[in-house]
Amino acid sequence: MxxxxxxxxxxxxxxxxxxxxxxxxxxxxxxxxxxxxxxxxxxxxxxxxxxxxxxxxxxxxxxxxxxxxxxxxxxxxxxxxxxxxxxxxxxxxxxxxxxxxxxxxxxxxxxxxxxxxxxxxRSYRHAFSGQPVSDYDLKDLRAACSAEGVQLRVLSTRDELVVLADMLEYAGAALQRNHAYQRELALWTVRDERAHRHGAGIARSALPASSLPWAGIVRPATALPDRETLASRLQEETVLVFLTAGDSRLDHLNAGIAMERTWLAAVDLGLAAAVQTQPLHLSEARSSFVERLGLPGYPQVLMRVGHPLAAVPQSPRRRVAEVLDAPRD
The missing domain is CATH 3.40.109.10 (NADH Oxidase)
Structure with a gap:
């Protein structure tokens, strides 16, 4: 070709x-x-x-x-x-x-x-089964994370997860109080009936009302537990952090490539995952996270991985014709 x-x-x-x-x-x-x-x-x-x-x-x-x-x-x-x-x-x-x-x-x-x-x-924002991700599977995920300048860090110790819990607790409260953020989130939350299978936005069923901040998006009704409860929940999951040496647009693109390669590898292994970036947009939370964990770069994405309990629906997607800049016969 x-x-x-x-x-x-x-x-x-x-x-x-x-x-x-x-x-x-x-x-x-x-x-x-x-x-x-x-x-x-x-x-x-x-x-x-x-x-x-x-x-x-x-x-x-x-x-x-x-x-x-x-x-x-x-x-x-x-x-x-x-x-x-x-x-x-x-x-x-x-x-x-x-x-x-x-x-x-x-x-x-x-x-x-x-x-x-x-x-x-799919983005799996529900609780996982509790079955741990095996070392063999983690090795495959590390191997899949192959993009220039991107490192993968697994958070596994109690101390590391407490640091993550602190950031999620802080960010969750801040985002819950941010009315402009909440209005924007509401605008991009859509029904996922059959008639709405085409388009963009987050399917409402993908945001369970009981979801805790570790599972992704914080809404006004989201329960915000204390950090000890949050850290205990995190111990039941595998949390990956994607790091880049720089923080440029090129770094962000490479982080996205590595994230998707890792995600597809997880799906191929029978695992489910969801990513979270919201806390990393709060500069003070991101800086503290880096300093306390001694991270050798800029955290771009948090990914939670585990064995799913049930299937989740696909989010709506644009029609192919909407994405093609110059549709061909």
Whole structure:
């Protein structure tokens, strides 16, 4: 498959659906896709802004990084050797990535398994079963976290989890009091009836009323336990922290790529996961977290991983035609 390859209708659909199914902040799906011959161009939609949750656009870049990971995987499954260039043109700042087909390759079993996980990936904000994630599975997750400049840290000791609980307790209270943040969250919370399966936003059923802050999003009715209760709950889970050496837009994209690769590996292992970034947007909470744990970089994403108790519905997704920047016949 050469760079002059013309994408067929079927290939276009495979690539676009892989992008559509990537995780994104508040399920905003802040990207568009163009498919010129032999290339895939992913652009960031800065019009889909969350000024109270994501004032600097960091989570939007993480989301685009996750979409790049899915897009690269889909190209590999289609038999393309793929070259990925992030932020390839300084004169087109919205252009996040240019992926170029370079020859042909046979997709590996890992490629095929991880690709199949794209459609099965969900944000699991409920309690896990309590069965621990095995060391063998953790080894696979560490191996999957492969993006330039990204490190994976597993929080496992009681002391580490108390530090995390402190941050979640502080951030949960702060976000619960932030009325502008809560209004923004409400605007992006949608019904998930059959008639609303297309679109954007967080499905209401994905936000259980009893969910504690460790499980993700804090709403006005969310119970805020003390840090000891929170730390005890965290001990029943596996918590991963994605770190980058810098805090630039390129770092955020790479963190998103690593996050999605790790998430797909978890799904392939029969695990469920959910990510959390809200506490890391509070600069004082983030700085304290780094200092107390002696982290060797900037924390970009928290991921909780475990064995699910039940299936959860998929969030709504935009139609493929909405994502394709230049739909083809």
């Amino acid at each position: 050469e760079s002059t390859h013309v994408w067929s209708t079927g290939e276009t659909d495979v690539l676009a659906r892989a992008v559509v199914r990537a995780p994104s902040v508040h399920n905003t799906q802040p990207w568009s896709l163009d498919l010129p011959d032999g290339q895939a161009l992913l652009s960031e939609r800065t019009d889909l802004a969350l000024p109270y949750h994501d004032p600097l656009g960091r989570d939007r870049s993480l989301s685009c990084g996750a979409a790049v990971a899915n897009l690269e995987l889909a190209m590999r499954v289609l038999g393309a050797g793929t070259h990925v260039a992030l932020l390839p043109d300084e004169h087109q700042p919205d252009l996040v990535a240019r992926l170029t087909a370079e020859g042909t390759r046979v997709p590996s079993d890992t490629d095929l398994h991880r690709y199949s996980a794209i459609a099965r990936r």
